[in-house]
Amino acid sequence: MSDLAQIWVYLAREPLAALTVTLVAWLIALRVADAARWHPVANPTLISVVLLSLLLLGGGIAYRDYFSGAQFVHFLLGPATVALAVPLYRQWQDVRRSAVAVVASVVGGGALAAASGIAIAWAMGATPQVIATLAPRSVTTPVAMGIAERLGGLPSLTAVVVISSGILGAAVGPLVLDLARVRDWRARGLAMGTAAHGVGTARALRVNETAGAFAGLAMALNALATALFLPLIWRLVVGLSR
Amino acid sequence: MIAGLTTLLACQLAGELLARAFGLPVPGPVVGMVLLFAALMLRRRPVPAGLNTTADGLLANLGLLFVPAGVGVVLYLPLLAREGPAIALAVVGGTLLTIAATGRLAQALLRRFG
Numbered sequence: 001m002s003d004l005a006q007i008w009v010y011l012a013r014e015p016l017a018a019l020t021v022t023l024v025a026w027l028i029a030l031r032v033a034d035a036a037r038w039h040p041v042a043n044p045t046l047i048s049v050v051l052l053s054l055l056l057l058g059g060g061i062a063y064r065d066y067f068s069g070a071q072f073v074h075f076l077l078g079p080a081t082v083a084l085a086v087p088l089y090r091q092w093q094d095v096r097r098s099a100v101a102v103v104a105s106v107v108g109g110g111a112l113a114a115a116s117g118i119a120i121a122w123a124m125g126a127t128p129q130v131i132a133t134l135a136p137r138s139v140t141t142p143v144a145m146g147i148a149e150r151l152g153g154l155p156s157l158t159a160v161v162v163i164s165s166g167i168l169g170a171a172v173g174p175l176v177l178d179l180a181r182v183r184d185w186r187a188r189g190l191a192m193g194t195a196a197h198g199v200g201t202a203r204a205l206r207v208n209e210t211a212g213a214f215a216g217l218a219m220a221l222n223a224l225a226t227a228l229f230l231p232l233i234w235r236l237v238v239g240l241s242r
Numbered sequence: 243m244i245a246g247l248t249t250l251l252a253c254q255l256a257g258e259l260l261a262r263a264f265g266l267p268v269p270g271p272v273v274g275m276v277l278l279f280a281a282l283m284l285r286r287r288p289v290p291a292g293l294n295t296t297a298d299g300l301l302a303n304l305g306l307l308f309v310p311a312g313v314g315v316v317l318y319l320p321l322l323a324r325e326g327p328a329i330a331l332a333v334v335g336g337t338l339l340t341i342a343a344t345g346r347l348a349q350a351l352l353r354r355f356g
Binding site: 022023025026043044045048049052053056057063066067070071073074076077078079080081082083084085086087088089090092098100101102104105106108109112113116117118120121124125126127130134137138140141142143146156157159160161163164165166167168169170172173176177179180182183184186187188190191192194195196198199201202203205206212218220223224227228231 | 314
């Protein structure tokens with residue numbers, strides 16, 4: 001029995017277990033997505049998060065213990081963000097030709113993303129802290145956490161809200177774009193990257209390289225524009241309403 | 243592959259340093275992406291094979307990299323139970339509206355301006 005306890009102590013302390021279950025969950029999720037013929041709703045990020053959350057809740061494992069191992073996967077988000085420059089460079093001829101449309105639609109879409117989240121949460125009677133948490137929802141996780149902190153939100157809840165938005169956008173976005181009859185791959189990529197940051201970009205990259213490059217670009221532009229303008233506008237609106 | 247990864251990490255590191263030194267509102271990796279893009283443009287040649295492979299490998303599994311932070315949802319189950327409807331509606335309504343509007347706007351502008 002003490003042997004088992006020692007094994008448990010070892011597993012909880014070393015990153016090996018958390019890292020392995022994360023990768024196993026991802027492989028299972030890829031299998032499921034493949035079986036569903038890559039239907040957007042069978043989103044592998046969503047499936048992995050559900051599987052691992054159930055494991056943590058069922059096994060009484062603290063999130064902090066899980067994350068201390070899984071952070072090695074989390075760390076790769078940085079280099080992966082840098083890597084988005086590669087498809088952008090490969091597609092540059094296409095992107096340059098549509099610079100006006102790209103900048104205008106991303107800035108407009110980013111403003112709508114923030115405004116609609118704030119308006120809906122406010123109308124539903126959410127606390128100011130939750131509204132501030134929701135405002136930078138469509139921006140890539142690290143930027144959104146920084147913005148939420150400046151607005152007085154909860155940065156760690158922001159990460160969850162951002163990833164939920166990303167998953168939702170990746171899972172349902174393609175169907176919405178079909179309904180809205182948006183067929184241009186560039187426009188589809190811009191919409192996915194603006195509203196659903198990296199998770200939407202991951203989906204776009206899987207479907208079409210052009211859509212992926214435009215999604216990555218939209219994600220970066222939206223992060224930049226929202227980080228610059230949202231705190232300014234927020235201060236203005238909060239100041240006026242007092 | 244290691245050469246590609248080194249390039250990515252070096253750009254991220256330079257990005258982090260620049261972001262901190264100048265108090266930029268965007269995080270290091272986004273600055274690193276701009277730096278790598280600028281470097282590729284200045285080089286004016288196809289992407290080096292190693293960088294190509296590493297970037298494609300990472301981006302093919304981009305969805306995996308959000309999983310550890312996403313599992314953080316378990317920490318917020320009580321708060322989500324309390325403020326769940328507002329959060330859910332803001333996430334669902336806001337995201338779907340943004341996707342539809344951005345897609346339509348982008349498609350219209352692309353038709354107009356190429």
